[in-house]
Amino acid sequence: xxxxxxxxxxxxxxxxxxxxxxxxxxxxxxxxxxxxxxxxxxxxxxxxxxxxxxxxxxxxxxxxxxxxxxxxxxxxxxxxxxxxxxxxxxxxxxxxxxxxxxxxxxxxxxxxxxxxxxxxxxxxxxxxxxxxxxxxxxxxxxxxxxxxxxxxxxxxxxxxxxxxxxxxxxxxxxxxxxxxxxxxxxxxxxxxxxxxxxxxxxxxxxxxxxxxxxxxxxxxxxxxxxxxxxxxxxxxxxxxxxxxxxxxxxxxxxxxxxxxxxxxxxxxxxxxxxxxxxxxxxxxxxxxxxxxxxxxxxxxxx
Amino acid sequence: xxxxxxxxxxxxxxxxxxxxxxxxxxxxxxxxxxxxxxxxxxxxxxxxxxxxxxxxxxxxxxxxxxxxxxxxxxxxxxxxxxxxxxxxxxxxxxxxxxxxxxxxxxxxxxxxxxxxxxxxxxxxxxxxxxxxxxxxxxxxxxxxxxxxxxxxxxxxxxxxxxxxxxxxxxxxxxxxxxxxxxxxxxxxxxxxxxxxxxxxxxxxxxxxxxxxxxxxxxxxxxxxxxxxxxxxxxxxxxxxxxxxxxxxxxxxxxxxxxxxxxxxxxxxxxxxxxxxxxxxxxxxxxxxxxxxxxxxxxxxxxxxxxxxxxxxxxxxxxxxxxxxxxxxxxxxxxxxxxxxxxxxxxxxxxxxxxxxxxxxxxxxxxxxxxxxxxxxxxxxxxxxxxxxxxxxxxxxxxxxxxxxxxxxxxxxxxxxxxxxxxxxxxxxxxxxxxxxxxxxxxxxxxxxxxxxxxxxxxxxxxxxxxxxxxxxxxxxxxxxxxxxxxxxxxxxxxxxxxxxxxxxxxxxxxxxxxxxxxxxxxxxxxxxxxxxxxxxx
Numbered sequence: 001x002x003x004x005x006x007x008x009x010x011x012x013x014x015x016x017x018x019x020x021x022x023x024x025x026x027x028x029x030x031x032x033x034x035x036x037x038x039x040x041x042x043x044x045x046x047x048x049x050x051x052x053x054x055x056x057x058x059x060x061x062x063x064x065x066x067x068x069x070x071x072x073x074x075x076x077x078x079x080x081x082x083x084x085x086x087x088x089x090x091x092x093x094x095x096x097x098x099x100x101x102x103x104x105x106x107x108x109x110x111x112x113x114x115x116x117x118x119x120x121x122x123x124x125x126x127x128x129x130x131x132x133x134x135x136x137x138x139x140x141x142x143x144x145x146x147x148x149x150x151x152x153x154x155x156x157x158x159x160x161x162x163x164x165x166x167x168x169x170x171x172x173x174x175x176x177x178x179x180x181x182x183x184x185x186x187x188x189x190x191x192x193x194x195x196x197x198x199x200x201x202x203x204x205x206x207x208x209x210x211x212x213x214x215x216x217x218x219x220x221x222x223x224x225x226x227x228x229x230x231x232x233x234x235x236x237x238x239x240x241x242x243x244x245x246x247x248x249x250x251x252x253x254x255x256x257x258x259x260x261x262x263x264x265x266x267x268x269x270x271x272x273x274x275x276x277x278x279x280x281x282x283x284x285x286x287x288x289x290x291x292x293x294x295x296x297x298x299x300x301x302x
Numbered sequence: 303x304x305x306x307x308x309x310x311x312x313x314x315x316x317x318x319x320x321x322x323x324x325x326x327x328x329x330x331x332x333x334x335x336x337x338x339x340x341x342x343x344x345x346x347x348x349x350x351x352x353x354x355x356x357x358x359x360x361x362x363x364x365x366x367x368x369x370x371x372x373x374x375x376x377x378x379x380x381x382x383x384x385x386x387x388x389x390x391x392x393x394x395x396x397x398x399x400x401x402x403x404x405x406x407x408x409x410x411x412x413x414x415x416x417x418x419x420x421x422x423x424x425x426x427x428x429x430x431x432x433x434x435x436x437x438x439x440x441x442x443x444x445x446x447x448x449x450x451x452x453x454x455x456x457x458x459x460x461x462x463x464x465x466x467x468x469x470x471x472x473x474x475x476x477x478x479x480x481x482x483x484x485x486x487x488x489x490x491x492x493x494x495x496x497x498x499x500x501x502x503x504x505x506x507x508x509x510x511x512x513x514x515x516x517x518x519x520x521x522x523x524x525x526x527x528x529x530x531x532x533x534x535x536x537x538x539x540x541x542x543x544x545x546x547x548x549x550x551x552x553x554x555x556x557x558x559x560x561x562x563x564x565x566x567x568x569x570x571x572x573x574x575x576x577x578x579x580x581x582x583x584x585x586x587x588x589x590x591x592x593x594x595x596x597x598x599x600x601x602x603x604x605x606x607x608x609x610x611x612x613x614x615x616x617x618x619x620x621x622x623x624x625x626x627x628x629x630x631x632x633x634x635x636x637x638x639x640x641x642x643x644x645x646x647x648x649x650x651x652x653x654x655x656x657x658x659x660x661x662x663x664x665x666x667x668x669x670x671x672x673x674x675x676x677x678x679x680x681x682x683x684x685x686x687x688x689x690x691x692x693x694x695x696x697x698x699x700x701x702x703x704x705x706x707x708x709x710x711x712x713x714x715x716x717x718x719x720x721x722x723x724x725x726x727x728x729x730x731x732x733x734x735x736x737x738x739x740x741x742x743x744x745x746x747x748x749x750x751x752x753x754x755x756x757x758x759x760x761x762x763x764x765x766x767x768x769x770x771x772x773x774x775x776x777x778x779x780x781x782x783x784x785x786x787x788x789x790x791x792x793x794x795x796x797x798x799x800x801x802x803x804x805x806x807x808x809x810x811x812x813x814x815x816x817x818x819x820x821x822x823x824x825x826x827x828x829x830x831x832x833x834x835x836x837x838x839x
Contacts, residue, residue, distance in 0.1 A: 199403060207471060
């Protein structure tokens with residue numbers, strides 16, 4: 001078990017290093033940072049001074065080393081446009097994004113898993129077919145389109161604008177969580193079906209364990225194991241989706257900041273957001289791996 | 303005793319099959335009773351309806367198999383309708399059922415102790431009493447360290463331990479009737495003998511009756527008081543064990559018995575030049591990730607020699623390294639050290655085109671024909687694929703594949719069909735045809751008949767023999783079943799924990815085993831020839 005945890009920690013650290021290095025490479029090769037930083041009509045000497053100040057005339061490996069050292073010291077650079085630290089800009093936007101993301105995840109879980117379980121229990125019936133048709137729709141619907149429909153519906157039916165800074169989180173979260181809900185529902189259904197038909201469920205029945213107890217005590221814990229992986233993975237999709245959704249709803253989150261920073265070539269900010277997203281993904285996957293230890297004894301004893 | 307009221311009585315039971323099956327009824331007109339303290343064996347091939355009878359007694363027939371006629375009475379009272387809630391208070395308390403695969407019939411994420419306590423809980427045993435009773439029961443089924451087993455998860459148990467835990471659960475509340483559905487089929491002979499002994503002891507101690515379902519006449523001869531023989535959904539013969547075994551009336555019973563006896567017959571031997579020589583072979587498996595490295599020394603210094611046209615049976619329990627050794631010879635696994643010589647040439651480290659040419663000469667038949675054949679490929683193209691890869695013209699390869707289908711006892715038109723349209727026995731014939739399409743000089747069969755019923759087993763073993771005398775290939779036949787080994791082998795190699803403990807002419811090893819382990823294996827195998835004698839007790 002200790003070996004398992006150490007291996008997972010090591011893998012997380014390695015993944016993070018690769019992500020950080022890729023950010024370095026992409027930023028370096030997407031154009032001359034000095035030229036981007038200097039005022040648009042600056043003469044060559046000024047650009048050279050910038051390059052000198054940023055250490056761009058040193059060998060690449062030295063730049064890489066000082067970049068890593070900088071990250072380790074928490075120096076993430078300054079936004080070109082506001083002059084404020086990238087970290088500060090990010091932290092300012094983070095609460096809104098967290099609010100939107102967690103609401104979306106909650107909606108996806110609270111609706112998707114019961115829907116899929118209900119379909120599995122009523123397999124082959126009209127309920128099952130309806131639930132699955134709905135989840136395919138939910139999964140296939142692009143969120144920029146659905147978001148527009150929600151805004152339009154809100155305006156026409158409730159006479160309320162669902163977007164903007166002061167709006168309720170619900171409409172945007174619904175839009176963002178829709179696709180994840182669809183995939184949770186489909187996955188919960190197939191996972192539960194597989195478990196319900198497992199030999200140990202028949203055996204529990206033969207021991208006189210009543211139906212509801214079999215579902216709650218034997219089927220549910222076993223079916224949850226693969227679902228945990230999916231939830232971890234779909235967090236990536238949620239983050240990617242939040243970039244679009246925040247844009248559609250004018251939600252003042254990190255996604256919006258990212259889009260704006262990319263458009264204005266605000267390198268330090270883009271770099272920091274990309275790193276933050278990579279860190280989140282690595283952390284979540286580490287968490288999923290550790291959660292396995294709790295829910296699956298087969299991994300615990302490895 | 304003969305007049306004691308039956309624990310279970312089945313009268314005229316008929317269960318319908320869904321339309322479009324190969325027959326209208328899963329079982330028809332079943333009449334069977336089990337008296338107190340009695341063991342009734344229900345024998346027949348797979349598909350004969352044995353399990354349907356078992357499930358109807360415990361009320362677990364699926365909706366697709368409706369009971370259309372008949373009465374099921376338990377302790378004089380009629381049993382509730384199938385799948386009804388009333389069964390919850392009978393199952394586990396009055397009637398228990400145990401399945402073939404014990405590990406799979408335990409919840410993988412719950413400790414075994416908790417699963418035993420659950421049985422007590424759902425049948426209303428007070429919380430305080432549960433732990434003690436579960437622990438006592440684990441001890442009663444002969445598990446070495448009950449407290450440790452109680453805390454274990456199913457994956458930490460061996461097949462034999464898991465079956466003991468399942469039996470503990472089934473007998474926890476001293477039910478009047480235990481239904482055992484092929485409970486030892488997945489176990490090796492030594493463990494099988496232990497489990498059969500355990501069932502016999504507990505049955506007596508707890509005053510249960512047993513309905514034992516099996517396809518294995520060796521087991522039947524050992525444990526049955528009465529025998530019911532099933533064929534195509536009907537009981538063709540039902541009577542006292544001695545009568546059925548010594549003077550079977552129905553031709554089908556006679557055929558099953560003949561098949562079981564025949565596989566116990568020993569073959570004579572011949573001789574010629576070595577096709578395969580293995581010297582001091584070692585193999586270690588290394589698993590796990592970067593930091594959780596583990597190694598298992600699976601094969602420890604195995605040497606053997608096999609001549610053309612002869613069959614070497616490799617015998618041992620599961621985990622003894624038989625298959626690992628075979629995988630080395632097949633060059634599917636790279637040996638750590640040692641030499642493998644094929645027709646005098648060292649093949650231990652062949653690569654590239656020479657390895658490819660070797661593959662043609664050594665072919666492989668595996669245990670499970672269903673998973674060793676591509677379900678989406680027609681039979682003919684599956685058989686012809688090998689020769690085509692080895693540069694045979696397509697037309698020629700397909701003509702030969704059709705011939706081989708007939709040689710292996712199928713019709714040439716079967717080649718147009720897909721694997722799911724065949725039975726297990728037929729598919730194994732197809733796998734054999736596929737192996738022989740490349741005209742190998744060495745055939746390695748890994749538990750090639752273990753998944754098949756006895757009468758089919760005998761047919762496939764016959765097929766191996768007749769093909770061997772026709773084509774003259776040498777054969778390594780891996781099996782845990784001593785009767786199979788005895789019927790097919792010229793030479794025998796007994797393995798334990800990766801090492802060879804005994805080898806020699808099959809007749810010599812069977813008649814005068816030298817190593818204690820071989821003796822233990824031989825005495826553990828339920829043998830149709832040596833019927834139990836200590837019955838009067």
